Amino acid sequence: MRRFLKPRVIGFLAIAVVIAAVTIISVNTRGNSGFITNSLMSLSKPLKSAASSVAKTFESFYGYMYKYEQLEQENKELKAKLYKQTQDNQNVDEISKENDDLHALFDFSSRHPDYTQYDMAEVISWSSSNWDSSFTIDKGSSNSKIKAGDCVITEVGALVGVVSEVGANSSTVITVVDTKFSYGAYIERNDERAVATGDFTLMKQGLLKLSYLQDTTEIVTGDTIITSGNGGTLPAKLVIGSVQEVLTDPTGISRYATIKPAADLTSLSNVFLITSYQTTESGG
Amino acid sequence: MSKIRIPFVLIAHIIFIVTVYIFQAMVFTYLPVSGAVPVLLPIAVVGIATFEGSSRGGGYGLLAGMLCDIAFNHPVIVMTITLTIVGIVVGVLSETVMARGFPTYFLGCLAALVLTAFVSFFSLLFFSSVDVTSLLKTAAQQTLYSLIFTIPIYFVVRALGRRVSAE
Numbered sequence: 001m002r003r004f005l006k007p008r009v010i011g012f013l014a015i016a017v018v019i020a021a022v023t024i025i026s027v028n029t030r031g032n033s034g035f036i037t038n039s040l041m042s043l044s045k046p047l048k049s050a051a052s053s054v055a056k057t058f059e060s061f062y063g064y065m066y067k068y069e070q071l072e073q074e075n076k077e078l079k080a081k082l083y084k085q086t087q088d089n090q091n092v093d094e095i096s097k098e099n100d101d102l103h104a105l106f107d108f109s110s111r112h113p114d115y116t117q118y119d120m121a122e123v124i125s126w127s128s129s130n131w132d133s134s135f136t137i138d139k140g141s142s143n144s145k146i147k148a149g150d151c152v153i154t155e156v157g158a159l160v161g162v163v164s165e166v167g168a169n170s171s172t173v174i175t176v177v178d179t180k181f182s183y184g185a186y187i188e189r190n191d192e193r194a195v196a197t198g199d200f201t202l203m204k205q206g207l208l209k210l211s212y213l214q215d216t217t218e219i220v221t222g223d224t225i226i227t228s229g230n231g232g233t234l235p236a237k238l239v240i241g242s243v244q245e246v247l248t249d250p251t252g253i254s255r256y257a258t259i260k261p262a263a264d265l266t267s268l269s270n271v272f273l274i275t276s277y278q279t280t281e282s283g284g
Numbered sequence: 285m286s287k288i289r290i291p292f293v294l295i296a297h298i299i300f301i302v303t304v305y306i307f308q309a310m311v312f313t314y315l316p317v318s319g320a321v322p323v324l325l326p327i328a329v330v331g332i333a334t335f336e337g338s339s340r341g342g343g344y345g346l347l348a349g350m351l352c353d354i355a356f357n358h359p360v361i362v363m364t365i366t367l368t369i370v371g372i373v374v375g376v377l378s379e380t381v382m383a384r385g386f387p388t389y390f391l392g393c394l395a396a397l398v399l400t401a402f403v404s405f406f407s408l409l410f411f412s413s414v415d416v417t418s419l420l421k422t423a424a425q426q427t428l429y430s431l432i433f434t435i436p437i438y439f440v441v442r443a444l445g446r447r448v449s450a451e
Contacts (some may be wrong), residue, residue: 110290128313129356130320130426131404136357138378165359200414204319204422 051170075102088275112157115235117276119144121152123268124170133203134161137271140169145275151234152271158262159227159238162270166232173271176240176261177203184228185240192217194257196225196240202258206265207244210257217255218234220244225259235277290394297332300440302349304328309355325352325363326400327430327437329371330392335384338375345371356404366403370396378418384445386438393434396405397427 012038038071102120109115121137121144139146152160152173161175174180194217199209208227223243229236241259248255296384308324315321325348333341356363375442382388401423408414 092311125309127355128309128321128323129358129404130422131408132357146444165357179408179414200408200412200413201418212371 070168096134097184098270101155101272105272108155108157112235112237114277114278115274117145117274119146119273119275120215121146121171121271121273123271131200132180133175133198133265134164134172135175136170136172136269138170139272139273140167140171142152142168144273146171147275148274149233150273150275151238152273153238154263155270155272157239159234160261160263160268163236163273174198175265177202177206177208177265181208183234184230185225186228187217187219187243188224188226190218192219193228194225196227196259207258207260208241210243211261213255213256213257217241219255219257221245223257224262235274293444296444296447297344298331300444301328301344301351304348304437305351307373308352313355317429319424320429322399322433323352323397323426324430324433324437325349325355325394326367326370327393327434328441329367329439330374331389331437332359332444333371333374334378334382334389334392335441336375337379338372340448341375342368343371351408361402362403366399367396370399389438389441390434393431394427397425397430398423399402401426408418415425 048205098120105118105120109118119139121139124136124138126136127134137152141147146163146166148163148166150163152163154160159176161173161178162181163171164174164180165172176196176198178198179200181196183196185194186194187194188190192214193212194210195212197209199207200208210219213219221243225240225243227234227236227240228236239262241261241263244258244260246255246257304324304327308322312321312324329341329345329348332344336344345367346364346369349364352363352367353359355360370392374396377392378384378388405414405419405423409416409419
């Protein structure tokens with residue numbers, strides 16, 4: 001017993017008792033971390049962070065070394081998917097616009113049963129000449145029933161121009177402001193006759209001229225001008241535009257009016273052709 | 285087995301004329317100044333004719349004229365004939381009486397642009413009884429706007445001309 005109670009043994013026992021006491025004190029009975037655990041965790045946190053960071057670096061390096069090709073391939077595939085998605089969205093927009101145009105045309109055609117055949121065309125390019133106002137469409141004799149003299153309208157029936165030349169796969173259209181455009185017209189409000197013609201000076205301003213107005217003709221700003229259909233060269237009742245200004249000729253003898261086209265010639269992308277119609281005359 | 289060698293100069297000329305056509309028909313058509321757009325193909329023809337002579341000038345004029353007619357939505361004849369003649373005449377002048385340099389080129393361009401404008405408004409003047417003042421104003425605007433492009437085109441045609449002489 002004396003051997004057992006040597007001072008060294010007593011010392012060990014005291015240390016063990018202290019450790020046990022501290023451990024017991026630090027053990028949390030409610031499930032929270034105790035003092036020692038907290039202290040150890042605080043001490044080990046920077047070490048853990050450093051170790052984690054090193055591990056991540058190694059992992060990314062490994063990924064770079066061994067997964068690079070896989071990631072590159074994945075990136076390519078994602079890019080292709082994104083491109084396809086963008087294209088699809090664009091196509092949806094285009095189809096939606098085309099659908100809207102066709103709906104509008106359907107409404108227009110149901111109001112005009114005398115126009116018996118339509119065709120849709122896309123504007124390919126505008127003339128780069130300063131001396132005329134014309135554009136090319138993607139319909140020609142090989143892919144449409146188009147012929148020279150057919151009228152070109154927007155989806156709401158506003159007159160854009162007339163087909164002047166037909167090729168195999170494309171055709172040329174002169175617009176309503178071109179100097180070669182000259183067709184019979186009526187003032188819709190009072191059915192009075194006149195002639196709508198392109199004028200070189202007005203063409204630059206995107207306007208055309210309503211000439212051969214009689215002295216008694218009542219015409220005011222805002223009057224709608226429609227095609228007469230006289231002579232069967234153009235269908236009747238197509239809206240050419242509205243009167244912008246009524247002026248007197250430099251000679252002072254006769255009057256004329258400037259017309260703003262109903263079709264916005266600056267933003268045409270799709271147009272419609274009336275390839276067949278029953279001849280009627282409006283006004284009169 | 286010998287390779288078929290396409291001359292660099294030929295490729296350069298094709299690229300040049302296509303570029304000029306694209307700029308005239310597809311870029312500047314949408315960039316009018318005071319309602320006028322420039323005409324670039326006659327300048328290219330004069331440039332080639334000045335530095336490479338009448339035969340190349342004529343050939344170039346034929347091709348550029350066709351492209352010009354297409355850009356103008358004309359039947360292929362008016363500008364084709366005009367620019368072919370311009371190419372031959374300017375080429376002959378540069379081979380005989382005029383020095384091959386910027387003054388000859390610039391005067392040739394001015395003459396070609398005035399001629400192009402006149403050819404364009406000829407039918408309007410005589411068959412559509414359009415006001416002469418309006419026509420002349422548009423012709424002046426077109427010519428002046430086009431003349432701006434004589435400078436960049438000059439450097440290209442001069443470089444092409446030197447390459448042709450070297451080969």
